[in-house]
Each structure stands twice: as structure tokens, then as C-alpha cells.
Amino acid sequence: MPVTRGFFRRRPEGPEGRLPPGQYDTGSGWPVLTAEATPLIRPEAWTMTVDGLVERPTTWNWDQVQQLPSSTYTGDIHCVTTWSKFDVAFTGVSVDVLLDAAGPLPEAAFVMAHSSTGYTTNLPLSDLTGGKAWVVWEYGGKPLAREHGGPVRLLVPHLYFWKSAKWVSRLELMARDQPGFWERNGYHDRGDPWLEQRYQGD
Amino acid sequence: MSIDDVVPTATTWTTGRIITKEFPTPTTVRLRMHVEDRLRHWPGQHYLIRLRAPDDYTAQRSYSVASDESDPLLEFLVERLPNGEVSEFLADVAEVGDVLEMRGPIGRWFTWDTRTPALCLVGGTGVVPAISMSRAARHAGTPDLLRVVAVGRSPEELPYDDELHWIGATVAYTRHADGTRVPGPPTPDELLPLLDGVELAYVCGSSRFAGLAESLLVECGMAPEAIRVEQFGATG
Numbered sequence: 001m002p003v004t005r006g007f008f009r010r011r012p013e014g015p016e017g018r019l020p021p022g023q024y025d026t027g028s029g030w031p032v033l034t035a036e037a038t039p040l041i042r043p044e045a046w047t048m049t050v051d052g053l054v055e056r057p058t059t060w061n062w063d064q065v066q067q068l069p070s071s072t073y074t075g076d077i078h079c080v081t082t083w084s085k086f087d088v089a090f091t092g093v094s095v096d097v098l099l100d101a102a103g104p105l106p107e108a109a110f111v112m113a114h115s116s117t118g119y120t121t122n123l124p125l126s127d128l129t130g131g132k133a134w135v136v137w138e139y140g141g142k143p144l145a146r147e148h149g150g151p152v153r154l155l156v157p158h159l160y161f162w163k164s165a166k167w168v169s170r171l172e173l174m175a176r177d178q179p180g181f182w183e184r185n186g187y188h189d190r191g192d193p194w195l196e197q198r199y200q201g202d
Numbered sequence: 203m204s205i206d207d208v209v210p211t212a213t214t215w216t217t218g219r220i221i222t223k224e225f226p227t228p229t230t231v232r233l234r235m236h237v238e239d240r241l242r243h244w245p246g247q248h249y250l251i252r253l254r255a256p257d258d259y260t261a262q263r264s265y266s267v268a269s270d271e272s273d274p275l276l277e278f279l280v281e282r283l284p285n286g287e288v289s290e291f292l293a294d295v296a297e298v299g300d301v302l303e304m305r306g307p308i309g310r311w312f313t314w315d316t317r318t319p320a321l322c323l324v325g326g327t328g329v330v331p332a333i334s335m336s337r338a339a340r341h342a343g344t345p346d347l348l349r350v351v352a353v354g355r356s357p358e359e360l361p362y363d364d365e366l367h368w369i370g371a372t373v374a375y376t377r378h379a380d381g382t383r384v385p386g387p388p389t390p391d392e393l394l395p396l397l398d399g400v401e402l403a404y405v406c407g408s409s410r411f412a413g414l415a416e417s418l419l420v421e422c423g424m425a426p427e428a429i430r431v432e433q434f435g436a437t438g
Contacts, residue, residue, distance in 0.1 A: 001215065001254055001303050006295040009259040010287060022260055024287070032409045032433065035311055037416040037426040082262060118427065147409070185310045186213070199308060201212030 018076055019084055020193035026083035032147045033081060035181065036117045039167055043151045046116070048098070048135060052173035055103035062151075065135070068093045073134055073155060078193040080160040090144075090155050092136030095128045098171065108173040112180060113154050115167040121180035122189070123156065123163060125173065132158055135168060160191035160198070213241065215252070218304040220296060221275055229282050230327060230361055231293040232268075234275040237304055244313035245270055245334035246404065246432075249278070249306030253291055263288040264308065266330040266406070266432070268362075270337035279361050281327045312404065312432045316342040320402045323388070323415045325353040326361070328407030331432065333362050335404070336369050345369070349396045351388055353411070372396065387414065393422050400424075406432045 014025045043062040051057035060068070072091045078084045104125065111123050127133065134155040137144050144150035149166030156163045162182045183189050188197040196202060218235040226232050245267075252262035269277035282293040296302070314320055314335045322332035332350045339348040350371035354360025356378035366373055373380075374388045383392075397403075403424050405415040412433035419429055 001217075001252075002301070003256050004253040004291075004302060005300055007253040007255050007261075007291055009255045009257060011261075022262060024261065034431060034433065036431055037405075037420070037429045038413065039426070081264065147413075181311070186308050199213060199305075201214055 014084075015086065018086060020078055021196045022198075023078055023082055023084040023193065026085050029083070030085060030148065031079070031081070031083060033079070034147075034166065036119065038147055039117050040146065041116055041151055041167055043137075046151055047169065048152070049170040050098050050102040050173070051170065052112075053105040053108035053175060054099075054173055055105060056101070058098070058102045060098075065093060065152075066137075068097050071134065073136070073157060075157055077157050077161050077164075080162055080187065080191065080198050084193075089140055090134060090136040091138035091141070092134045092152070092155065094131060095133040095135060095154075095171070096131060098135065099129060102173075104173055107175045110174045110177045112172045112174060112178060113163075113165040113168055114170040114172060115165050116169045117167055119165055119167070119181050121154075121163050121165050122178055122183055123159070124177070124190070127156060127159060127163075127190075128171070132156065158192075160188075160193055162187065163191055213305050213308060215303055215305045216240075217301050218251075218276065220298050220300050220302070223296070223298050225293075226279070227359055227361055229359070231280050231282060231289075232361075233278045233280065233292065233296070234269075235278070235302075235304070236274075237276050240276070241307060242271055243267060243307035244310070244315070245338040246313040246331045247307035247309050249276065249304055250308065251278075251288065251292070252303040252305070253288060254303065261287045262303075266334070267307065268330045268333045268337075270334055270341055272341045273337070279327060279330050279333075312406070312430050314338070314348070314402075314404065316344055317347065318401050319347050319399050320404060321349045321351065321396055321400045322404045322406070323351045323353075323393075323419060324405070325407030325411035325415070326359075328405075328411065328432070328434070329354075329360070329362050329366065331404065331406050332371075333365060336365075336371075340369075349400065351393065351396065353387060353407070388418065390418065390422050393418060397422055397424060401428060403429045404432075405429060407434075409433045 049059040074089045154165040154168040218237040222234040248264045248266045324332045
């Protein structure tokens with residue numbers, strides 16, 4: 001594509017090797033983007049379920065999930081709308097812990113993450129295992145704000161942030177891939193920011 | 203149309219030429235563009251505009267389309283944000299005749315099928331998708347199926363103020379007395395009669411506006427699952 005007449009880079013390049021193609025550093029900002037009305041979910045009414053192709057479909061309530069071994073992700077997040085945010089810290093539980101409890105069956109290869117709002121997003125199971133994904137309830141040491149998915153959201157920071165479903169309540173293990181909400185609405189099936197997999201056709 | 207009816211569509215980058223450029227309000231620029239190999243779009247969908255620097259650095263933002271399918275040009279209304287990398291360029295540097303990289307239409311959720319009775323509750327530059335929906339409604343011969351409630355600070359600052367009045371929208375100014383209502387956001391009394399028979403509500407505006415609009419709709423009895431939201435933050 002040709003150069004845009006009169007346009008020049010104004011933003012710094014960002015930390016070496018940490019800004020995926022087409023992204024910019026949003027600094028201290030954290031834009032809020034959702035597709036549905038922001039729900040008010042009380043922690044005591046929230047539960048987290050892992051079911052589908054598992055040996056032991058399992059549901060945790062708020063108190064039970066807090067007693068699982070906690071872990072913190074510190075690093076970067078990338079939104080498909082082109083902002084990236086560096087050095088964020090989320091605390092919760094590794095998805096590995098939840099999956100170990102439920103016992104994925106051998107044929108389980110994909111996951112549909114469901115939110116209390118009806119939002120869904122699909123991921124290969126391999127993108128949720130091996131210390132790459134969390135279910136989190138703290139941001140920067142404080143309870144996760146409602147507009148950012150509080151009380152609990154999924155965190156899959158190596159993929160574009162629409163995969164990190166706000167208000168997550170269920171992980172459904174599946175044998176075959178199915179598109180989630182944005183994936184049916186024109187967004188890429190996997191969403192790797194380093195491959196710039198933003199939309200259908202990328 | 204339900205979420206299960208939408209079909210993923212692959213889009214690719216193309217180019218668009220600026221045909222007209224105007225400044226309808228002090229903080230916005232309106233561009234009408236001719237897009238090569240344009241695809242059909244639903245009202246409410248958006249396009250990406252991408253700028254490319256000589257060192258191949260790129261910046262892209264998504265902008266809601268104001269025009270409807272029947273318009274030979276695509277119309278965008280862009281708010282000029284302070285230090286907005288793309289919006290300042292479009293307002294200050296881009297000229298009629300310039301060619302920009304474009305991709306779209308994108309998004310199949312915040313769209314209106316021109317058949318479902320619907321209400322738009324929109325604020326500021328969030329009026330843009332409502333304009334597209336109302337133009338599509340007129341073209342489809344179904345203007346009665348769409349009600350628009352638009353919120354702005356004043357007539358001078360509300361984009362498409364004339365067109366909103368012309369289509370019969372309910373316009374609420376928050377900082378301007380127009381002789382018919384006290385300045386302020388829409389009230390439940392104003393909104394309730396408009397929701398009669400409405401099956402879907404579209405909310406578009408800033409994050410703060412969207413939060414207030416959602417609360418107001420729910421207070422007036424709208425089911426949360428019948429509210430579709432498009433909110434924007436300062437992403438430049």
C-alpha cells in the first residue's frame with residue numbers, strides 16, 4: 001500500500017520487542033469496550049463451571065475459587081482496537097488448576113468460554129494450558145472493576161483481549177471448534193497479536 | 203435477526219478517496235469517501251481507516267459509517283481528539299482527493315436489519331450509527347420502526363443536529379435550553395412512551411454515556427439482553 005500523504009510517525013516505538021504490529025502503547029489508560037449492557041454480578045451469586053468433555057464436571061463458588069492456589073500474571077495485554085498496555089498485574093487462579101480438577105477427556109481440543117451476559121469466545125484448549133491463561137479477580141492488587149469484567153474475568157494475555165472474556169462463568173470443553181461472539185461477528189478465530197490476526201481473512 | 207443468523211465475512215484492505223470534507227461542529231470532521239470494490243454494509247457497521255508513514259509505520263482506527271447502503275459514497279463523522287494520532291490527521295492534514303487505506307464493513311452485532319422495531323439512545327458522536335440506521339429506514343420505507351433519542355450538549359455541538367430534528371428524533375440537550383425542556387439528560391418520562399413495541403435498543407456513545415443510557419433503559423423496563431452497546435473511549 002502507498003504512503004499516506006502527510007502522515008508521519010508521532011508515537012515512540014515502545015519497549016523493544018513488546019509492541020505487536022499495528023499496536024500502540026496506551027500508557028496509563030485502559031479503554032472500556034463491551035458489546036452488551038454491563039452486568040452487576042455479586043461475587044456470592046457467581047459460580048465458575050468447567051464442563052463439556054471432562055471426566056468430572058466441576059463448579060466452584062466464590063469462596064471455593066478463592067481457596068485454590070492463586071497466581072499472578074505480570075506482563076502486557078493487547079486489544080484488537082490497536083491499544084496495548086504494558087506491565088499490568090492480574091491475580092487469580094491458573095486455568096490449569098481448574099482443568100486438572102475437571103480432567104479433560106482425550107478428545108477435548110477446543111474450549112468455549114461463556115460469560116454471565118451470554119458473551120462467548122472460543123479458544124484451542126492448548127491456548128488455555130501450560131501457564132498461559134488465568135481466571136482473575138484482582139487487578140493491580142485491587143478487586144477487578146465491574147467495567148473490566150469484575151468480579152471475575154478470563155485472562156489469556158498472549159491473544160487479543162476479546163478472548164479474555166469479561167464476567168466469565170463457564171469453560172466448556174469441546175471436540176470441534178465453534179465460533180464465539182466476535183468470531184461470528186467478523187473477528188479472527190484465534191487472534192494472535194504477533195501475527196496480527198484481527199479479522200476474518202487475516 | 204439474532205446473533206446466530208450472522209455469517210462471518212472476510213474483508214480485505216482497499217482504498218478510499220476523500221470526495222468532500224466539512225467541519226459540521228467545532229470538534230468533528232465529516233468525510234465522504236469513494237471506496238474501491240466496496241462491499242454492502244448494514245447500518246451500524248464500521249470501517250477501519252489506516253494511515254501509513256514513509257517508514258511503513260501504520261496507525262489504524264475504526265469509524266462507524268453514517269451513510270446507508272443506498273448512498274454512492276461512504277460517510278464518516280470523526281471526532282477530533284486532542285493528540286489523536288488518526289483523528290487529528292483526518293481533521294488537520296487530510297484533503298479532498300487524498301487516498302486512504304480502508305477495510306470494511308466490520309461488525310455484525312451492532313447492526314439493524316431495518317425490520318425489527320428498535321430504539322437508538324445515542325450521545326455525542328455516538329449519533330453516527332443512528333444516522334445510518336435512520337437513513338436505511340427511510341430508504342427501506344420503514345421509518346416508523348426506528349425511534350431515535352439523541353443527547354448532546356447544545357445544537358452547535360451535537361453532530362447531525364438538523365437531520366435529527368428533521369427525522370423526528372427526540373433531542374435532549376444537557377447544556378442548552380430550547381424552550382421545550384429543561385436542560386439535562388433524557389428522563390424516564392420522556393423515554394417510556396418511545397419504548398412501546400420496541401424489541402431492540404442500541405446504545406452508542408462514550409463509556410460514561412453508555413453506562414447512564416443502559417441504566418435508564420433498564421429502569422424503563424428494557425430487558426438487558428435486548429440492549430446492544432457500542433462505546434468508545436479516547437483511542438485517538
